[in-house]
Each structure stands twice: as structure tokens, then as C-alpha cells.
Amino acid sequence: MADRLTQLQDAVDQLAHQFVASIYYVHRHHELTPVNPTDKPREGPMDSDGIEPYPTAQFLDGQRELAKDLIVREQQIELLISALPGLEHSEQNQQERIKALEEELEKEEKKRQAAVKEKDVLLAKLDEVIRSVRRP
Structure with missing residues (x-):
């Protein structure tokens, strides 16, 4: 859109x-x-x-x-x-809103990076488990 x-x-x-x-x-x-x-x-x-x-x-x-x-x-x-956005939204209000959105975006990016690290750790553990399994 x-x-x-x-x-x-x-x-x-x-x-x-x-x-x-x-x-x-x-x-x-x-x-x-x-x-x-x-x-x-x-x-x-x-x-x-x-x-x-x-x-x-x-x-x-x-x-x-x-x-x-x-x-x-x-x-x-x-x-x-x-x-x-018009006269009821001053430039200062818009700048504050942009700053708040940027901070929220940074927080979400940190969460995403933490999830990626956790995924990598879990994949490594899964890889170890798969390699340790042997046929009887």
C-alpha cells in the first residue's frame, strides 16, 4: 500500500x-x-x-x-x-515521535539478535546430538 x-x-x-x-x-x-x-x-x-x-x-x-x-x-x-500530520502536530512533536520509534526499533533489534544467537546455540546442540547418535 x-x-x-x-x-x-x-x-x-x-x-x-x-x-x-x-x-x-x-x-x-x-x-x-x-x-x-x-x-x-x-x-x-x-x-x-x-x-x-x-x-x-x-x-x-x-x-x-x-x-x-x-x-x-x-x-x-x-x-x-x-x-x-498537520498543524496539530508540531515539528517538535514529530521529532519526539520519530525518536521514540527509533528507540523502540533498537529494542526490537536487540531482541532479534538475541533470538538469532539462541537459534545458533540450539542448532549447534542439535548438531552434536545428531552426530552422537549411532546405529545399533
Whole structure:
């Protein structure tokens, strides 16, 4: 599992992709109606290049679905941000926590080394027992 910052970066990247996809959807499927009654349609290749208008109800449903997806992604980002150490954790508190964790790690490493030594002693004893056994 990735760390929180990586998850946050991935979520922000996905949000950016969703924004682009939403803009593309609106651009590609909007109705070809002028915004202002005095507007005139453009002539040439920019007029309706690649635009496939959807019926109004379908277009609005698509917009709502895209908006819901954007809101869900934003809430996921907020959740990830809230899980990060923030203002309530000063740098000094974080340094103390790191020091405590390092001390705990040292203790566990000493336990591990003791267990390895004990394993070596037991293996040596077992080896002696096996070598001392003879067939009748």
C-alpha cells in the first residue's frame, strides 16, 4: 500500500483527469445553440468539428453524473488530507515521535539478535546430538 502522500498525489492526478474528461464531454456533446441572440455561427472547420449533440435530458444527466464523480473524488482528497500530520502536530512533536520509534526499533533489534544467537546455540546442540547418535 502506498504512503499517504502518494495516495494524495494519485487522487489529485485522477481529479485533474476527471476535470479534463468533464470539459471534453461538455465540449463534445453540447447543443449547437448561440449564447447570445446576436451571435452568428462561425464558418469553416471550427464550426461543428467533432461535436455530437446529445438530447438535453441525456446531456444534463451526463453533467450531473460527472459532477457527482468530481465531488466524490474531492471528498476522497479531503479525507486523505485530514489523515496527514498537520498543524496539530508540531515539528517538535514529530521529532519526539520519530525518536521514540527509533528507540523502540533498537529494542526490537536487540531482541532479534538475541533470538538469532539462541537459534545458533540450539542448532549447534542439535548438531552434536545428531552426530552422537549411532546405529545399533
